[in-house]
Amino acid sequence: MSAAPMRNLDLMTPPVVKTIQQRSLIIGLVFGGIAALGAWHQADEFFRAYLMAFMAWLGVTLGSMAILMLRHLTKGAWGMVIRRILGAAMRCVPLMAALFIPLLFGLRRLYIWARPLDAMADNHLREHLQEITKTYLSVNGFVIRAVFYFAIWWGLSFFLTQWSAEQDHPPMRDNSTRFKALSGPGLILYGLTITFAVIDWIMSIDPSWISTIFGLSFLIGQVLSALCFAVVVERILFRYKPMSELLKPEQVHDHGKFMLAFIMVWAYFSFSQWLIIWAGNLPEEITWYMRRLHGGWGYVGLFLVLFHFAVPFVLLISRPFKRDITRLVWLAAWLLLMRYVDLFWVIEPNFSLTFNITWLDVVVPIAMGGLWLAYFFRNLSAMPLVPAYDVFAVEVLEVAHD
Amino acid sequence: MKRTGVYGIMAEFDSVHTLLHAANRVREAGYKRIDAYSPFPVEGLAEAIGFHHDEVPLVVLIGGLIGGLTGYLMQYWISVVSYPVNVGGKPYHSWPAFIIVTFEMTILFAGISAVLGMLALNGLPMPYHPVFNAPRFAFATKDRFFLIVFSSDPKYKPTEVRSFLESLQPRSISEVPD
Numbered sequence: 001m002s003a004a005p006m007r008n009l010d011l012m013t014p015p016v017v018k019t020i021q022q023r024s025l026i027i028g029l030v031f032g033g034i035a036a037l038g039a040w041h042q043a044d045e046f047f048r049a050y051l052m053a054f055m056a057w058l059g060v061t062l063g064s065m066a067i068l069m070l071r072h073l074t075k076g077a078w079g080m081v082i083r084r085i086l087g088a089a090m091r092c093v094p095l096m097a098a099l100f101i102p103l104l105f106g107l108r109r110l111y112i113w114a115r116p117l118d119a120m121a122d123n124h125l126r127e128h129l130q131e132i133t134k135t136y137l138s139v140n141g142f143v144i145r146a147v148f149y150f151a152i153w154w155g156l157s158f159f160l161t162q163w164s165a166e167q168d169h170p171p172m173r174d175n176s177t178r179f180k181a182l183s184g185p186g187l188i189l190y191g192l193t194i195t196f197a198v199i200d201w202i203m204s205i206d207p208s209w210i211s212t213i214f215g216l217s218f219l220i221g222q223v224l225s226a227l228c229f230a231v232v233v234e235r236i237l238f239r240y241k242p243m244s245e246l247l248k249p250e251q252v253h254d255h256g257k258f259m260l261a262f263i264m265v266w267a268y269f270s271f272s273q274w275l276i277i278w279a280g281n282l283p284e285e286i287t288w289y290m291r292r293l294h295g296g297w298g299y300v301g302l303f304l305v306l307f308h309f310a311v312p313f314v315l316l317i318s319r320p321f322k323r324d325i326t327r328l329v330w331l332a333a334w335l336l337l338m339r340y341v342d343l344f345w346v347i348e349p350n351f352s353l354t355f356n357i358t359w360l361d362v363v364v365p366i367a368m369g370g371l372w373l374a375y376f377f378r379n380l381s382a383m384p385l386v387p388a389y390d391v392f393a394v395e396v397l398e399v400a401h402d
Numbered sequence: 403m404k405r406t407g408v409y410g411i412m413a414e415f416d417s418v419h420t421l422l423h424a425a426n427r428v429r430e431a432g433y434k435r436i437d438a439y440s441p442f443p444v445e446g447l448a449e450a451i452g453f454h455h456d457e458v459p460l461v462v463l464i465g466g467l468i469g470g471l472t473g474y475l476m477q478y479w480i481s482v483v484s485y486p487v488n489v490g491g492k493p494y495h496s497w498p499a500f501i502i503v504t505f506e507m508t509i510l511f512a513g514i515s516a517v518l519g520m521l522a523l524n525g526l527p528m529p530y531h532p533v534f535n536a537p538r539f540a541f542a543t544k545d546r547f548f549l550i551v552f553s554s555d556p557k558y559k560p561t562e563v564r565s566f567l568e569s570l571q572p573r574s575i576s577e578v579p580d
Contacts, residue, residue: 271501275498275499275501275502278498279498279499281490
């Protein structure tokens with residue numbers, strides 16, 4: 001048993017990370033150019049796709065931060081081995097803040113409360129909106145709250161990164177007390193801010209509809225996206241040193257268990273929302289599901305039940321499947337796609353009664369993803385893959401017995 | 403019980419390392435019916451003695467399916483056959499409302515079958531077991547590690563097994579009477 005400094009294992013990321021970073025940037029710029037043309041000609045469709053892409057990549061960013069804080073509170077080798085992957089994803093908060101700005105130009109296209117004349121013309125909305133738009137749903141309020149959310153997320157990410165970076169250099173440090181003191185309140189803050197953010201950015205597209213579990217179902221979706229993303233990245237890095245030396249089947253097993261737990265929580269939240277609204281059957285609530293179960297949208301919903309929950313659930317029951325990174329990675333990649341389909345099913349029916357998908361719904365998330373990945377891999381190569389001078393790094397750096 | 407024969411030959415080891423090493427060597431030598439005893443779970447020991455899979459997951463699956471079906475059919479019988487009540491104009495057979503109890507019953511039955519299935523497949527409760535005839539076996543709950551080659555093994559020959567085990571640096575070797 002020996003810790004990193006004695007093992008002479010280079011913990012920096014392999015050169016392939018630079019290559020992926022460059023290719024991601026090229027894809028991001030090319031698709032970004034195509035998407036910009038779309039923004040010019042089909043602005044309505046562009047902003048819908050942009051909102052979905054934004055929520056998808058924000059999910060990986062914030063979900064990574066949440067799993068990282070969870071790791072600081074609970075410890076364990078499963079978290080140590082993906083800690084810097086999560087950290088690099090978390091440090092994309094400034095990029096997401098920058099990518100939020102274009103949304104402000106689409107407010108009037110996305111949100112009925114930003115178009116008072118349309119809102120007043122809608123009999124159903126008139127009584128609700130008069131109060132709400134004066135007090136809460138105004139453009140100023142929307143912007144100020146967004147600044148507030150991003151400030152909190154950036155603050156958390158800043159301290160978590162600073163303290164982690166200290167552990168790259170001697171002497172050996174135990175920062176766990178500081179990490180815990182921040183992560184406990186941090187997770188609560190994350191839960192609250194994401195709930196309010198989702199109310200502002202998604203639920204307010206249909207301002208007369210409310211669901212109190214809505215924020216939580218986004219939260220679990222973000223955490224699931226982040227975990228799947230970390231598994232995909234760890235698989236890519238597993239082909240090269242140092243990850244090929246660090247990653248053990250036990251840790252992959254834990255990642256698989258988390259994946260199973262998260263899809264079950266997602267199913268639980270989604271089903272609870274549906275059951276309560278179905279049982280109540282009130283006109284102002286059930287309309288949300290009427291839209292999403294008719295006009296072709298029902299098939300998307302059924303697809304999600306089967307391929308976001310049932311099939312992954314059955315696969316993840318298997319122990320050998322969870323322990324084998326080369327197989328688990330395919331499910332992780334699939335679930336990342338399913339996360340986008342889920343966002344599509346939640347957001348897009350607000351704008352169309354019948355099933356409707358445009359080329360922008362495909363191009364915009366790829367464009368944003370390219371930029372996001374380029375930024376992510378830049379962050380990843382900036383720090384070693386394991387903080388070697390964390391006293392707990394031994395968990396993954398020690399040689400397995402025999 | 404009559405002590406007619408020999409249950410197996412048991413070797414005692416000082417450490418996890420020597421036990422794992424011995425278990426691997428014994429398995430590689432072609433012995434199939436072997437078992438090991440340790441005071442705490444030892445990672446890799448199950449693989450070392452050639453233990454591949456067990457039937458508990460199958461028992462749990464069957465238990466879960468029975469539980470789920472019981473839960474669903476019970477609610478169906480109550481709400482549709484035995485005592486139909488019109489709730490908010492919904493059909494008597496309103497499957498969304500049945501899901502929660504169905505789910506809970508699945509978990510309950512799967513959990514109970516896991517415990518009972520594990521006990522049954524291990525043959526528990528078992529008032530008599532020959533390994534306790536080994537003189538120093540009580541230390542298996544303290545700080546010693548044991549490996550046994552059963553006399554039912556097809557390759558079992560008392561002198562060969564004994565001399566092979568002796569080559570693996572055991573602390574002691576004893577014949578376990580049946």
